[in-house]
Amino acid sequence: MFGLSNPQRFMDFTGPLTPVLWTAAAVLLAVGTWLSFSVPADYQQGDTVRIMFVHVPAAVWGLGAYSALGVSSFFALVFRHALADAAARAAALPGAAFTALALFTGSLWGQPMWGTWWVWDARLTSVLVLFLFYLGYMALRASIDDEQKGARAAAVLGLVGLINLPIVKFSVDWWNTLHQPASFLTPGASGLDPVYLPPFLTMLAAYGVLFLALWLTAIRTEIRRRRVLTLRARQVLEA
Amino acid sequence: MLDLDMSPYAAFVWPAWGVSALVLAALTARAVVASRKWKRELERLEKDQSATSDAAVFPRPQVVRSTIGPEA
Numbered sequence: 001m002f003g004l005s006n007p008q009r010f011m012d013f014t015g016p017l018t019p020v021l022w023t024a025a026a027v028l029l030a031v032g033t034w035l036s037f038s039v040p041a042d043y044q045q046g047d048t049v050r051i052m053f054v055h056v057p058a059a060v061w062g063l064g065a066y067s068a069l070g071v072s073s074f075f076a077l078v079f080r081h082a083l084a085d086a087a088a089r090a091a092a093l094p095g096a097a098f099t100a101l102a103l104f105t106g107s108l109w110g111q112p113m114w115g116t117w118w119v120w121d122a123r124l125t126s127v128l129v130l131f132l133f134y135l136g137y138m139a140l141r142a143s144i145d146d147e148q149k150g151a152r153a154a155a156v157l158g159l160v161g162l163i164n165l166p167i168v169k170f171s172v173d174w175w176n177t178l179h180q181p182a183s184f185l186t187p188g189a190s191g192l193d194p195v196y197l198p199p200f201l202t203m204l205a206a207y208g209v210l211f212l213a214l215w216l217t218a219i220r221t222e223i224r225r226r227r228v229l230t231l232r233a234r235q236v237l238e239a
Numbered sequence: 240m241l242d243l244d245m246s247p248y249a250a251f252v253w254p255a256w257g258v259s260a261l262v263l264a265a266l267t268a269r270a271v272v273a274s275r276k277w278k279r280e281l282e283r284l285e286k287d288q289s290a291t292s293d294a295a296v297f298p299r300p301q302v303v304r305s306t307i308g309p310e311a
Contacts, residue, residue, distance in 0.1 A: 022267075030262075033256075037241045047245040047305050054259040060304050093269075105255040112251050210263065217270045224277040231284040238291070 007083055007223050014216045018202060021213035027048035028206035036201035042193075051109040054198050057207035059102035061126065065095025065211060066130060069137065070165070073158030076151065082226070083219070085151045088158055089141065091220030094135035096209055114178055122171035123179035130168055133167060 010229045031052065040156030044048035069091040075084035106124070107117045119125065137154050172181040183191035190198065245252040 034241070039244060041242070047242075047248045047252050050245070051255045054255055058259065062264070093264055097266055100260055101262055104258060108251045108255045110298055210267075214266055214270050217274050219272075221274045221277050224274075224281045228277060228280050228284060231288060235284075235287070 005081060005083055008029045010083060011220060011223060016221060017133075018213060018216050020218060021209055021216065024205060024227045025210035025213050026212070028202055028209055032199055033208070035202055039195055039199055042196075044182035045113060048109055048112050049196065051105055052196070055102060055109055056200065057204045059208045060099045060103060060125070060204060061211045062095055062099035062102050062130065063168060064208070065091045066133070066161060066165060068159050068215065069095060069134075070162035073155035076156040077159065082224070085155070086219050086222040086226070087215070088155060089151070090215050090222055091132055092138050092141075093218070094133065094214040096138065097129065099131045099134060103131060109231040110178075119178050121177040121179055122175040123168070123177050126164060126168040126171050130161070130164055133157070133164060137161070235239070 004013055020132035021152055036050055036053040041047045051060075069088050072084045072091065075081050076088055103124075109117070111117050137157050140157055141150045141154040144153060171177060
């Protein structure tokens, strides 16, 4: 595992892996979509229950991507590891997109079920804060000309944002929220009707595999970009 | 059997799925385009680099002559 921290070994290992991940994500998304529109409508929520199959995976992997960003930022900051910094940077955009999707689809689900597009309850607000951390991370990196200084400043912000993850997860338990408590990962029994489990789990896996494919591809691109910058600098020195 | 009649919630279900599909497609396209762009650029530079190092190992005759001084 630690051998993969060497960029060349990482490239060798992930080279054949990424096409497999892209293919698996495409297949899982196709099957998940088909299953999502094959199950019956919910007796209370009607067809809006189908929003769950895109909303929950986006929210789960928006959080997962931030965990990847935060842990990578820690290694980049403490060990000054270039690959860890590339991994943190690569997780930011897909994570921000997944979190934005969770907010958007949640709003579309909330209007017909709660009668409102938005409410400042703990879960919705903490997810909005998560999205702002993503935006802040990307903006900070982009705003500092010196890439190394920008990376260190963004890594500090990435680490601080980790504090928000348990707040997002447990907000529905710690405060009274309009958002429902966890219904799938409830100890003892799942609150989800078994008929919805196949599309739900397939879409959850599809988003996860897609995130991995996007992340690994972006890390590989970042490694190549840095090699290009090094070679260009060498050419300028030799000229 | 597929059930595509979302009424009376079509205005909520289809935008949720449509925007999700668009965003995931855009993320995928961006990742693939960036990957190809930097891969091409790296290959080009490495080719240039190896051509330069070949030239250093096997210098052109006029360079060799200049290092040993003008011919008598």
